[in-house]
Amino acid sequence: MAETLKSRYGPEVPRRIASMLRAVHPRFPADAFLADALDGYEALELMPRGRKIAAALERHLPADYEEAVALLVASMGPKLGAAEGHGMSPFLYMPHSFFIAERGLDHFEASMNAQYELTQRFTAEFCVRPFLERHQDATLARLARWAEDPSEHVRRLVSEGTRPRLPWAPRLRAFQADPRPVLALLERLKDDPSLYVRRSVANNLNDVGKDHPAVLTAVARRWLEGASPERRWIVGHALRSALKRGEPGALAALGFGKAKSLRVKESSVTPARARIGGKIEVAFTVVNAGRVPARTLADFRIHFVKADGGTAPKVFKLKALELAPGARARLRKTVSLAQHTTRRHYPGIHRVEALLDGRAFPLGRFDLR
Numbered sequence: 001m002a003e004t005l006k007s008r009y010g011p012e013v014p015r016r017i018a019s020m021l022r023a024v025h026p027r028f029p030a031d032a033f034l035a036d037a038l039d040g041y042e043a044l045e046l047m048p049r050g051r052k053i054a055a056a057l058e059r060h061l062p063a064d065y066e067e068a069v070a071l072l073v074a075s076m077g078p079k080l081g082a083a084e085g086h087g088m089s090p091f092l093y094m095p096h097s098f099f100i101a102e103r104g105l106d107h108f109e110a111s112m113n114a115q116y117e118l119t120q121r122f123t124a125e126f127c128v129r130p131f132l133e134r135h136q137d138a139t140l141a142r143l144a145r146w147a148e149d150p151s152e153h154v155r156r157l158v159s160e161g162t163r164p165r166l167p168w169a170p171r172l173r174a175f176q177a178d179p180r181p182v183l184a185l186l187e188r189l190k191d192d193p194s195l196y197v198r199r200s201v202a203n204n205l206n207d208v209g210k211d212h213p214a215v216l217t218a219v220a221r222r223w224l225e226g227a228s229p230e231r232r233w234i235v236g237h238a239l240r241s242a243l244k245r246g247e248p249g250a251l252a253a254l255g256f257g258k259a260k261s262l263r264v265k266e267s268s269v270t271p272a273r274a275r276i277g278g279k280i281e282v283a284f285t286v287v288n289a290g291r292v293p294a295r296t297l298a299d300f301r302i303h304f305v306k307a308d309g310g311t312a313p314k315v316f317k318l319k320a321l322e323l324a325p326g327a328r329a330r331l332r333k334t335v336s337l338a339q340h341t342t343r344r345h346y347p348g349i350h351r352v353e354a355l356l357d358g359r360a361f362p363l364g365r366f367d368l369r
Helices: 012-024 030-038 046-060 065-075 089-103 108-118 129-134 136-146 152-160 173-177 180-189 195-211 213-224 229-238 240-244 248-253
Strands: 262-270 279-288 294-305 311-323 328-336 348-356 359-368
Touching: 012 030, 012 046, 012 065, 012 089, 030 046, 046 065, 046 089, 065 089, 065 108, 089 108, 108 129, 108 136, 129 136, 129 173, 136 152, 136 180, 152 180, 152 195, 180 195, 180 213, 195 213, 195 229, 195 240, 213 229, 213 240, 213 248, 229 240, 240 248, 262 348, 262 359, 279 294, 279 311, 279 348, 279 359, 294 328, 294 359, 311 328, 311 348
Parallel strands: none
Antiparallel strands: 262 279, 279 328, 294 311, 294 348, 348 359
């Protein structure tokens, strides 16, 4: 059985935090803090464990917030180097993030300085969001400054912290309604030298597009003018959800959606009777029946049966095709039917369709048992 996240966030985490605080504040009551933090700790999942440690910090650090947060910052270890590949180790600072978000809203400067240090060791994308809601103008001004910071971790916070639909976090409803303040920040980062930052920019734009498809398309078209390969990658990654949805504007921005001469032939979905835990293969041929070259994004979609007997579609990406007149391309992909935490399988008839620039072509079905 795979190791759970919470099992990698065991009692050693509050013990290490206590040791780090004692090193900079010898009067820190480590024993009382640990008794408080570890009471009922084993029964909690990952995020509640972080919140429990944060609550214990609040009770055992000095009552003055600015003094307390200064001690937390002073106790932090070295800054992160390379952007990725640190595993769970930076999660040591998750309680610090909760502490700032929940205690620091009335102490803007002290909290922003703490987040500047925190994001270079863990991330401040979660704790900056309450400040965007309570102190929007001041926080946006600070993020605009940080967009020019030498640290890629600080620059990434600018884009990741302002994502309207950041996973694991409450949505930023104001930016869902009006994304212009966010887009102004992303303009500063669209040619960032770090892939770590550029990926965050693309994810933010992808979020924006879920609420404002036309805005995403307009930004994509503008950014593609004279774009470097790196910026073209940002645009393609930002459009990924819109392309899966077959949105005409997103397809047109990348030069797709014009080919009407394409046909789907020789389709197969095997086996016709599959079992949960097994797999199926989807295959089909795309033929250009026209007299001019045709370009298309070829995908396929399975309408998975849900627990209530309804269906929910999932798109599987295949590839971009460029076909000369009369040319054909054979496409195939194997799909696992194993149970996953992100996708549960249920018995029933599953319809399968090819998608060419979002246009659906029936391929067949399989009976899952």
